[in-house]
Amino acid sequence: MKFFLPLLAGSALAESYEGHKLIKINSAEKFDFGLLKHSRVFDENKEEIRLSVDPRDFKKLEKLVRINGGEIEVLQENIQALIDADLEKRAARKYESPANYAYNEYLDFDEWQDWLDHVTGNHPNEVSPTVFGYTAENRPITGLAIPAIPDPQKPNIIMDCGIHAREWISPAMCRLFIHELMKCSEEHNYDRCNPTIRDEFMQLYNWWIIPIYNPDGYAYSWSDDRMWRKNRTPSVNGACLGTDLNRNADLAWGTEGASDNTCSQTFHGDGPNSELETQAAMAAVEYVQNYTNNGKIHAYVSLHSYSQIIISSYAVSKNVYPQDPKNLNHMTRAGGLVAEAMSAVHGKSYGYGQARDILYPSSGSTKDWMLDVYGVDMAWTWELRDTGDYGFLLPADQIDPQWDEFQAGIIALFEYCRDYMN
Template identity: 30%
Template structure:
């Protein structure tokens, strides 16, 4: 009772600082052509337009706007003949509902064993606690390495699973964007399957070492729990700007500087220089120093895409056919679970252009041959905040796809 009361008081205190999205609405355009995508793209750098689905040919874009910017956004999109319609009347109502659900699940939860709570999202501190429990429970299999610290001093933990030397490695990254909560339980579930459900997955451990960076952006991830649900970036200061943070997935030294380099307020700000962020530098250094990595998997949300390099060009990688064949096989395995089907293809032509991403760094610079990025299914008003009820079915089906990738490494 005392622990539950303390938790409630702590949550009540954090709610006072939490950004309210009361009255925010989400506008959706019509399905865009190539020309309309190009005309809409400049709005992405304007703070009045918060894109939750970026413009791309063949799909609609979605934009969250505050009450004071609604008229401007609506008028601008209508003048561009993009037929905007309101698809969410009040984002704040749904955000508060999500927070209430999370609080109730935390208080009511009765932990049994070491399995992660797949019925809710875990804070960074809870992820740390789970990692410690796994390491203590499986000392001959699990080691945990501190590969660096975030701007605010949180530790970047890599969990390694190995039952013998001389094997290929599979690296799993999640949580590089703060607001993309669903990626973390997807990675946690894979870790859980390889430890708690060892009998069923022994072959995957006999063939490969596994590495997990469960929260690649711990400051941004934590801030999305305590202050702003839709925070994406790190929390580092930017010289000459009151806006904090850099997009760590635009900060790797691979085609760096092509996008978002001058506007520190942009969600895709690439930073003052490549590796300006300790988080991206630590990950890059660890990948470069780890031999025999055969596969790199990164979990993002949202969109329902299963992609491979590149994001910075529409040129295809040398083993594009192999990557596509593996992704299609993984997609078939995923679809067999609940019927959900991902859209498969190279990132730039399937989703949008992105520069300085860990995905392309892992493939081009480190030379990892099998690189895949999951954009998990969306949910909630902006796609980034699915209800807790979607966690378990999503991570279960994704695990089947991960097993296909691992078997191909």
């Protein structure tokens, strides 16, 4: 099914970032950024904040920083130039067959759908798609089973990508992982495959993948606003569109690290599990459980960006959940091995730990939900490249090295599950 998106190179999105600088400021909590009328905060914590700064606001920002004794660093001079680079690549693909879409480029949602049709049509014995629901804008939320007929007696690993629309590197990794599994199923490619993936991944485990968890948001990040995070569902509680799908799950919903303001980037939705995307994920996990006769789900991995951190449950704080999560020792050991493997590939450092200890508390996260409600043995968010120089605008030339790191990490996770979770 096609969903129209403009394809002209350089065609301006509704939200332009021409001339906007990507700025990092230390000691961000001291500043009142409401005074910057034309700029937007992208990411913040207690130590620093990253925001796009309109040229009209830059001198005002410099004055704020100077008065409050903070530090300012210009990470990128023109955000729009980074956006245009990917739009130009899309325009160049306009007449290409999905079979020829490059793996070191980002695809828009329609291209993703065409590529999925190509892959599932050419590998009917290796992968089977199931639509678990539709979004508010009637886009399918598709899950993949690999192999196509999973073995009910085998353990399972679940992965999702693209919960947050602007984190394009996440679906790109899902696509490369699907491609690698399909490639390794073809006899003529055996010598070009990692032996562990070739000989063990599909033989020992069922893999379940939701490659684009947030179709409407992802499509909107291509058509209108590259920095869009949430889905596109209207709320009865305010004027702004969109819910943060990583705050909507029914696990300590609405208690902390989430907002009841519909205009917030972390709006938790009108109620727990209120969103169609969340309900589709519920249907997918229940399908896995029913298909495998409540067979073990050894791991859940949700791919995000950015920070280069392997983050396990719990995300919700000890004030809300004072107890340790189950299997914390396993998650810590496995997370350490994943981070070590990913760090070793290109020398980019990946950290690991429990979310509430090394990041910030948040409620309604998918990993906590999977761990406690659905009984998954181990649950993580993997925050991919980078550490903030580009942030959500990671250039496409980093897809290949990110894949090298991700492949090392997923092999390390698989080997841990194989050796210690059976």
